[in-house]
Amino acid sequence: MLVVVVALTVLVARLIDDRRATAPYRVPDVVPTVHDTEGDDSADDEAPSAYTDDATVLAVAQAFADAWLRPGVTAQEWLDGLRPHATESLIENLDGVDPSEVPANATLGQPTIQTRTESHAEVLVPIAAHDALALGLVGTDEGWRVATLGRETG
Amino acid sequence: MTGSVIDAVVPRPARRALRRVVVAASGAFMIMLLCAFGAALALLDGLSGDDAATYNLGCGGTAVDPAGAMPGIAELIEDQVRIAAVIVKVGQDRSVPPRGWVIAVATALQESHLQNLPNLGAANDHDSVGIFQQRPSQGWGTPAQLADPAYQAGKFYEKLVTIPGWQNLPLTEAAQRVQRSAFPDAYAKHEPLATKVVDALTGGAGRAAGADAQLRCAAGVDIAASGWTAPVEASIVSGFRTPSRPTHYGVDLGAARETPIRAANAGVVIVAKCNAHLTNGISYSCDRDGGYNVLGCGWYVDILHAGRVITRYCHMGSEPLVHVGQSVAAGEVLGYVGSSGHSSGPHLHFEVHLNGDRGRAGAVDPVPFMNKVGAPIGDLA
Numbered sequence: 001m002l003v004v005v006v007a008l009t010v011l012v013a014r015l016i017d018d019r020r021a022t023a024p025y026r027v028p029d030v031v032p033t034v035h036d037t038e039g040d041d042s043a044d045d046e047a048p049s050a051y052t053d054d055a056t057v058l059a060v061a062q063a064f065a066d067a068w069l070r071p072g073v074t075a076q077e078w079l080d081g082l083r084p085h086a087t088e089s090l091i092e093n094l095d096g097v098d099p100s101e102v103p104a105n106a107t108l109g110q111p112t113i114q115t116r117t118e119s120h121a122e123v124l125v126p127i128a129a130h131d132a133l134a135l136g137l138v139g140t141d142e143g144w145r146v147a148t149l150g151r152e153t154g
Numbered sequence: 155m156t157g158s159v160i161d162a163v164v165p166r167p168a169r170r171a172l173r174r175v176v177v178a179a180s181g182a183f184m185i186m187l188l189c190a191f192g193a194a195l196a197l198l199d200g201l202s203g204d205d206a207a208t209y210n211l212g213c214g215g216t217a218v219d220p221a222g223a224m225p226g227i228a229e230l231i232e233d234q235v236r237i238a239a240v241i242v243k244v245g246q247d248r249s250v251p252p253r254g255w256v257i258a259v260a261t262a263l264q265e266s267h268l269q270n271l272p273n274l275g276a277a278n279d280h281d282s283v284g285i286f287q288q289r290p291s292q293g294w295g296t297p298a299q300l301a302d303p304a305y306q307a308g309k310f311y312e313k314l315v316t317i318p319g320w321q322n323l324p325l326t327e328a329a330q331r332v333q334r335s336a337f338p339d340a341y342a343k344h345e346p347l348a349t350k351v352v353d354a355l356t357g358g359a360g361r362a363a364g365a366d367a368q369l370r371c372a373a374g375v376d377i378a379a380s381g382w383t384a385p386v387e388a389s390i391v392s393g394f395r396t397p398s399r400p401t402h403y404g405v406d407l408g409a410a411r412e413t414p415i416r417a418a419n420a421g422v423v424i425v426a427k428c429n430a431h432l433t434n435g436i437s438y439s440c441d442r443d444g445g446y447n448v449l450g451c452g453w454y455v456d457i458l459h460a461g462r463v464i465t466r467y468c469h470m471g472s473e474p475l476v477h478v479g480q481s482v483a484a485g486e487v488l489g490y491v492g493s494s495g496h497s498s499g500p501h502l503h504f505e506v507h508l509n510g511d512r513g514r515a516g517a518v519d520p521v522p523f524m525n526k527v528g529a530p531i532g533d534l535a
Contacts, residue, residue, distance in 0.1 A: 040401040041468065041496040041503050043427045043451045062347055068336075088329075089481060093330055093338040101279060101336045115510045119478040120424035120458070122510070136339070136458075138479025147479050148422060150326075151264075152340040 051116060053144075060144040061111045061123040061134055061135050068149075069127065071102040087138065087147045094149075104128055111135075130154050167391075213371040213528070214252055214352075214359025214379075218243045225354040229347055234268035236304055237285055238351045242359075243418065244307040249506045250314075252352065252379035253321050253364030258310050260348035261329045262286055265342050269305050286310050286333070321365035324380055324420030324483055325460070342420075342460040349380040349527070361528025371528070375416070378528030381460075382419045385467060386491065386502050390532035394519040403517040404505035407531065410473060411500040412492040417457055417482045418465045418504075418529065424511075425456035426474040430495040440494040441472065451503060452495025455488045462510035468503035471493050504531070 051057075067081035078099040083091055104127040114122040119139035124132045136148035160242055169205040190425075220239040224232050238259050260267050265287040273283050281289050281297075284306045288294035299305050320328045326342035349360035363372045364379035370445045372378035374387055387411035395402055409415075428440035429450035438444065440453040451468030455476060458464055471492020476482055493500045506523045507516035524531045 014375070015183050040399075041406075041451055042402070042403050042456060042505060043425075043429045043456075043466065043515075044449055044466070045427075084292040087479065090338070093327070094335045094336070097336050097338075098280075099336070103279070103336075117456070117478075117512070120422070122458075133337075134339075138422070141478060145479075147481070149337055150343060152336040 027092055050106065051118070054113060054116070057113060057116075057121045057123065057137055057144050060109050060137060060146065061125055062107070064146045065107050065111070065125040065133055068133070069102060069104055069106055070104065071100050075099055085146055087140070087145045090147055090149060091147075103131070105108070124152055173449075176271075211361060211525070212358035213362040214356040214369050214497065216355070216357040218246060218355050227351055227354055228408075230268065230351070235351065235355070237262065237268040237270065239355055240303045241285070241307045241310075242352060242355050244304050245311060248311055249367045250306070250311050251321060251365050251367045252313060252356075252359040252362045252369065253377075253381075254314055255352050255356075256345065256348045256360060256364075256379050256381070256404055257314065257320075257325055257328050257415070258307060260325055260341050260344035261310065261333060261350055263344040263348060264329075264335075265333070268516050270301075270306075271518070272301075273297070281366050322377060322485065323438065324481065324484055326420075327481075345381055345460040346463075352379065358528075375485065380527045380529070381415060381484055382524065382527040382529040383485050383505055384524065384529045385418050386413050388413070388502070388532070390521070391501060394517075394521065403514050404503050405520050407502040407504055409491045409502050411491055413502075414487045415467050415470065415489050415502055417484055417486045417488055418524070419457070419459045419463070419527075420484050421457040421459035421465075421482060423455060423476045423478050423480045423482060423488075424458045424464070426476055426478050428453055428473075428494070443493040444495045444497050444517070445499065446496070451496045452497060453492070454488060454495075454513060457482065457488075458510070462508070464505075464507040464510065464512055464516070466503075466505035466507070466512075468505075469497045469501060471500070504522060 025041045064085035065086060069071060070078060079091060107125055107126055109126040111123050111125040114124055121137045123135045123137060125135060126132045130153055132152045134150040135146050137144050138147045157416045193333045217238050220236055220243050222267060224235040227235055241258045241262060242255045245258060262285040266285045268285060270285055271283060281291050283300050286302050286306050288300055288306055288309060289296050290300060294309055295305060310332060317328060317331045325345045326339045329341035330338040353360040359369060360378060360380040361371060362379050363376040377383040386407050386409040388407040390403060391408040392399060392404050392406035394405050430438040430440050430444055430448050430452050431448060431450055432438055432480050433449060444452055453470035453474055454466060454468040456464055456466050467488055469492055470489035472490060472491040472495060476488050491500050491502050504519040504520055506518050508518055511515055521532060
């Protein structure tokens with residue numbers, strides 16, 4: 001009896017199963033095949049070891065950190081201080097934050113660039129032992145701006 | 155084709171819904187019968203041959219028991235895993251879709267390292283307590299209520315599900331809307347470990363469709379609870395570092411010209427440009443098809459994701475829709491399939507890099523990587 005039920009269930013589901021063959025992104029037969037001999041078709045514009053505007057990137061990171069490390073100010077003053085150095089979307093993400101939760105008053109050492117491309121940089125700004133702001137900066141038409149703000153501990 | 159009888163009479167969405175009901179019902183039935191009929195599982199697996207690889211890995215059917223035995227997680231001790239189990243259990247009980255479980259575990263990893271922190275007195279950050287560092291003074295609950303991780307998790311989910319479209323927001327954005335932290339992007343880096351924990355506790359819920367409370371393996375354009383999705387749905391026409399193409403550090407997906415290319419995971423666009431030149435170094439337009447004599451990956455985009463993973467999308471047919479510095483959500487359209495740069499026909503060349511390394515040393519085979527995060531690519535026929 002149970003065997004019959006199992007078989008029937010499977011059969012019904014098989015009938016209704018529309019499979020991937022009818023999925024909207026099915027590859028049409030007319031697509032030309034990519035030749036296997038094509039070799040390396042990745043980017044061949046790998047980054048230089050340093051960029052001429054590294055100093056600018058570090059200065060913006062420092063200015064942002066200085067404006068962020070002010071736990072004593074009002075929420076509005078805090079946001080206004082960050083605004084010139086941050087993207088609009090980061091300011092939106094910081095709206096509603098209580099600045100008294102900022103855990104330090106000043107940086108503890110120099111900012112350092114972790115990775116860089118032409119228009120993007122990851123910068124660490126130490127604020128305590130084993131504690132740093134992890135900033136993602138982007139080159140915009142208005143100059144470099146901090147776009148993301150995370151934390152590196154340990 | 156097995157579905158042809160139904161094709162003629164039932165519209166596709168209805169068929170899909172019907173199929174889901176039948177598969178879900180048959181699945182529930184199977185579980186009851188499994189003890190006696192182990193072979194039934196193999197039959198059910200055979201139902202969806204194209205999804206077999208993900209089904210074999212599991213997509214999170216296990217109900218979590220925080221009082222039971224905990225799976226081993228290399229990065230955590232058992233007490234931490236048990237806290238995560240409470241978070242997932244509360245999410246299951248409230249029918250929160252599995253993406254919510256990953257967001258909640260990642261948030262608790264950042265706020266407390268999955269420890270139920272008491273008020274530490276003078277050393278405490280304001281009146282924050284517990285696994286999510288919620289504050290009694292900010293309306294999260296009384297100190298007595300906030301001593302209980304299950305209560306804390308409940309309050310977290312209550313707030314999370316009020317955020318419009320939370321299921322498809324980048325993890326860090328969804329978490330930040332709940333938490334309002336001074337470090338808004340600190341949550342993102344915990345997405346991989348949170349997914350690993352949820353997978354271990356539930357039997358793979360990180361690979362389930364993230365927005366669907368009815369657990370099912372993510373497929374097609376679904377975004378998995380892990381936060382990952384396939385960039386295009388197409389077969390692989392050339393693999394990663396095959397014997398005939400040892401310097402091919404990605405996979406070629408044979409999608410048709412103009413197919414939308416979607417971000418595989420949330421992140422920040424770090425490159426969006428044209429890379430094409432002739433062998434003599436003279437630059438070449440990316441707005442026209444390239445060829446054998448053209449080098450470079452054409453119009454392309456690099457995205458930096460949580461955990462310092464980078465994905466690359468090459469040979470777009472026109473300028474990318476995104477710009478450097480832009481935050482993108484998983485599934486966001488980056489551009490369209492084309493044949494710019496070193497390409498002999500329209501396809502998406504897709505790469506995955508680890509450790510924030512954009513060079514060849516950082517490249518890994520995208521197929522097992524994407525399979526593991528619940529967004530399998532290629533071989534759909």
